[in-house]
Amino acid sequence: MSLLPSGLTGLPAFDIGIVCDALSGPGYIAVRLTDTEMLGALRQEARALWQDDALKPAGIGRAEDHELTARVRRDKTKWLDGSTPGQIAYLAFAEALRQNVNARLMLGLFAFEAHFAVYESGGFYKRHVDSFRGARNRVLSTVLYLNPDWREGDGGHLRIYGEGDSVLGELRPEFATLAVFLSEEIPHEVTISHRERFSIAGWHRCNDLGLAPALQVRALPIAP
Numbered sequence: 001m002s003l004l005p006s007g008l009t010g011l012p013a014f015d016i017g018i019v020c021d022a023l024s025g026p027g028y029i030a031v032r033l034t035d036t037e038m039l040g041a042l043r044q045e046a047r048a049l050w051q052d053d054a055l056k057p058a059g060i061g062r063a064e065d066h067e068l069t070a071r072v073r074r075d076k077t078k079w080l081d082g083s084t085p086g087q088i089a090y091l092a093f094a095e096a097l098r099q100n101v102n103a104r105l106m107l108g109l110f111a112f113e114a115h116f117a118v119y120e121s122g123g124f125y126k127r128h129v130d131s132f133r134g135a136r137n138r139v140l141s142t143v144l145y146l147n148p149d150w151r152e153g154d155g156g157h158l159r160i161y162g163e164g165d166s167v168l169g170e171l172r173p174e175f176a177t178l179a180v181f182l183s184e185e186i187p188h189e190v191t192i193s194h195r196e197r198f199s200i201a202g203w204h205r206c207n208d209l210g211l212a213p214a215l216q217v218r219a220l221p222i223a224p
């Protein structure tokens, strides 16, 4: 078990081989992380940010057309800036993932940006991809879910699409579940959520940070 600079102990573990096999096959996978102090800290932080009204309606990276945006997505977000022990631990975890994926798949992942997100009751994110093919900025998407006891009827599923309208899978946003998928290849959607749904959506990029000027944290060292 490694001791992180944050004072939180342990990075969550999962089988990187399974993740890389899935990425070079179907292009998406969900894994369950081992529970660590980090996950509880991140859940608490997400809830506190929401209660303090620090999560703000997200945009869609195009014109500031608020009506259009509200038809496409209804989530509230805040970029991670590495300012808390939970965030430091998560950025270290993302860095470990980056190095392992680069070593095995040579994706050239370079920098990581991530935000806390809440989908309040009625929240959704219509079908989209996280990066347009050829733009080559966001390469690998990760979503960490922070919701204990999520029931089927609570909605808020991550729905993964194949060709046309075919649905390849749906994922409940249960605590400690991590979805990993190729940003340019995998169309996905968040179905309507019926209660507050917390997560951290993050993207490994092959170039410098674009959307998150506040987050200039990259390549955090990992203690041996």
Ligand code: OGA
Pocket: 125, 130, 143, 157, 158, 188, 189, 190, 199, 201
């Ligand atoms: C996103 C996204 C999926 C989820 O933020 O781009 O697709 O399950 N999130 O929260």
Ligand code: MN
Pocket: 128, 129, 130, 188
């Ligand atoms: Mn997305």
